[in-house]
Amino acid sequence: MAALTDLAPIFDSMKQSTEGLIASFRQFSLSSSQFESTLSSMNAVAGKFAVESSDIISAVQRAGGAFKLSAGDMKSESEALNEFMALFTSVRATTRESADSIATGLRTVFTRFQRADTVKALGDLGINLRYTREEARALGQTNLTDQFVGAYEPYVACRRASKGSARPTLVIRRWSNSSAATGRFRASCPF
Incomplete structure (x- = not known):
């Protein structure tokens, strides 16, 4: 491992590489055979x-666990990590906010998206964070009916909430109440 990270110009130090591996190992339940990948x-x-x-690495340390929890067992450990990196990278490229700020926002969003009161508040606005029977059937997994959309594709919840919040028919007061419940996810979700 030392030789591999020493040759990789993107990593600043062996300490950083080790911290990244430990965070990935703990947050995404990776095995030692997955460290190189x-x-x-x-x-x-x-x-x-x-x-x-x-x-x-900072994002994985701060928000990886919440993301993996949202992904549940529907994704492999490496798939969940890669999706998390993709989501984080898209937000980082769009906003150029600090890694800590983005990670904290993502952790808040994925935690709150699973709360019953948040799901209800967004449902009242026409934003459904649960799979309908038709959606579950289309995915070929009828067991997903009424399950949190993030358990299958964590970024789906973010995308649905962002699209729903952009609808001009929403009343601002209703939106402000629900966005407080979700941690104002719209700034963190560029979808």
Whole structure:
């Protein structure tokens, strides 16, 4: 591992690489056989997009667990980590907010999206965070009916909420009440 991260220009230090692996291991339940691919994924994302490996590591440390919890067992550990990195990277590239700020926002969003009062408040606005029978059937997984959309695709909840909040028919007062319940997710979700 030391030789691999020493050769990767995106990682600042061995300490940073180790912290990234530990965070990934703990937050996404990775096995030691996945460490090389994890570092490679982080390196590839940091090399190709407007995000630094230290930002990815910071985000994994702060919000990875909430994201993995939202993904549940529907995704493999590495798929969940890659989706988290994609979501974080898109927000980072769009907003250029600090990694800590984005990670805190994502953690808040994914935690609150699962709360019954948030689901109800958004449902009152026509934003459904639960799969309908038709959606579950279309996915070929009828067991998803009335389940949180984030359990299958965590960013779906973010996308639905963002699209729903952009509808001009929403009354501002109703929106402000529900956005307080979700942690004002619209700023964190560029979808």
